Amino acid sequence: MADPIQDFYAVIPAGGIGSRLWPLSRADAPKFLHDLTGSGNTLLRDTWNRLEPLAGPDRIAVVTGRAHRAAVERELPGIPDNNVFLESEPRDSAAAIGLAAAVLSMREPDVIIGSFAADHVIRVPHLFDWAVRQAVATAREGYICTIGIQPSEASVGFGYIKKGAEFVVDGAPEAATVESFVEKPDLETAKAYFADRSYLWNAGMFISRADVLLGEIAENQPHLYAGLMDLAEAWDDRDRRGPVVDRVWPTLTKIAIDYAVAEPAAAKGRLAVIPGHFDWDDVGDFASLAKLNSHGRKNDLAILGENARVLSDAASGIVVSQTKRVISLIGVRDIIVVDTEDALLVTTSEHAQRVKGVVDALKLTGRGDVL
Numbered sequence: 001m002a003d004p005i006q007d008f009y010a011v012i013p014a015g016g017i018g019s020r021l022w023p024l025s026r027a028d029a030p031k032f033l034h035d036l037t038g039s040g041n042t043l044l045r046d047t048w049n050r051l052e053p054l055a056g057p058d059r060i061a062v063v064t065g066r067a068h069r070a071a072v073e074r075e076l077p078g079i080p081d082n083n084v085f086l087e088s089e090p091r092d093s094a095a096a097i098g099l100a101a102a103v104l105s106m107r108e109p110d111v112i113i114g115s116f117a118a119d120h121v122i123r124v125p126h127l128f129d130w131a132v133r134q135a136v137a138t139a140r141e142g143y144i145c146t147i148g149i150q151p152s153e154a155s156v157g158f159g160y161i162k163k164g165a166e167f168v169v170d171g172a173p174e175a176a177t178v179e180s181f182v183e184k185p186d187l188e189t190a191k192a193y194f195a196d197r198s199y200l201w202n203a204g205m206f207i208s209r210a211d212v213l214l215g216e217i218a219e220n221q222p223h224l225y226a227g228l229m230d231l232a233e234a235w236d237d238r239d240r241r242g243p244v245v246d247r248v249w250p251t252l253t254k255i256a257i258d259y260a261v262a263e264p265a266a267a268k269g270r271l272a273v274i275p276g277h278f279d280w281d282d283v284g285d286f287a288s289l290a291k292l293n294s295h296g297r298k299n300d301l302a303i304l305g306e307n308a309r310v311l312s313d314a315a316s317g318i319v320v321s322q323t324k325r326v327i328s329l330i331g332v333r334d335i336i337v338v339d340t341e342d343a344l345l346v347t348t349s350e351h352a353q354r355v356k357g358v359v360d361a362l363k364l365t366g367r368g369d370v371l
Contacts, residue, residue: 102232137171148200
């Protein structure tokens with residue numbers, strides 16, 4: 001096994017509630033704190049295990065909400081206290097990743113950081129390792145680099161990256177420029193992208209020298225940059241940190257890193273991409289969770305839950321059970337059943353993306369007790 005990368009720091013943004021996975025994923029128990037693959041580990045722990053060979057245990061940081069600190073530290077008992085960055089409230093990915101970049105740059109001016117979501121599923125780890133090492137080599141040349149996933153199907157559930165011309169980087173034989181980012185397409189467009197093979201899924205992984213990333217934020221979002229630097233200057237002083245966070249954090253611009261950094265950098269020729277040849281899924285809804293746990297076999301019924309009691313006859317889809325109730329399914333296809341102590345969801349794979357609408361409706365009716 002190769003040694004950790006000496007100038008590299010891995011950053012895990014662990015935020016969001018995964019509203020399309022309600023009622024399994026909640027505000028107090030978000031997606032990254034669940035075992036959704038039957039591995040015996042939460043998605044967060046699996047992410048740590050992937051990154052530890054690349055960065056080493058003392059060079060992995062987690063950015064998460066204050067409410068999740070205890071759960072994160074239970075999952076990652078070896079994480080150094082000063083590598084847990086707490087958000088007072090969600091301000092989207094540019095603030096979360098920018099905070100880590102600013103603080104780590106103060107500690108180590110030449111550091112290269114890589115951002116990897118806490119709630120993605122990745123298989124074939126040696127191919128992931130190789131892609132990250134190529135991305136780090138590309139980042140050393142001053143590029144912001146992303147890892148785009150070679151599509152395995154014509155998916156309408158992901159955004160896409162249009163890969164441009166390849167260029168020469170020592171240690172990164174697959175490095176290429178990024179021509180553009182493309183939002184989630186319709187099915188016909190997705191089929192064309194899949195046939196083209198120069199379109200990659202946007203997995204939201206970004207690797208860059210911290211100072212280069214911060215320079216891009218300064219150029220495109222100067223107010224956000226000023227706030228991040230205020231936070232970074234006070235961060236490692238425990239007496240100063242709290243008051244500065246309370247004053248500055250709520251004022252930070254709420255924007256995704258794709259819009260604050262990646263898309264403007266691509267337009268200026270500063271963004272590179274490494275194709276990722278590993279299996280990847282962001283587990284964005286129960287349809288993808290069903291596919292993940294049935295290994296793509298549409299006629300299978302996937303069952304998640306330590307004490308699940310399920311009887312099925314000619315049924316397919318997924319059942320997630322957190323109760324002791326017997327669940328019987330007869331002659332239903334692509335069914336989704338999620339049974340928790342205080343909420344029951346029943347839908348189909350076709351309508352899995354609409355679960356978020358239920359969460360929005362519950363918020364409007366004031367049913368915070370089931371969120």
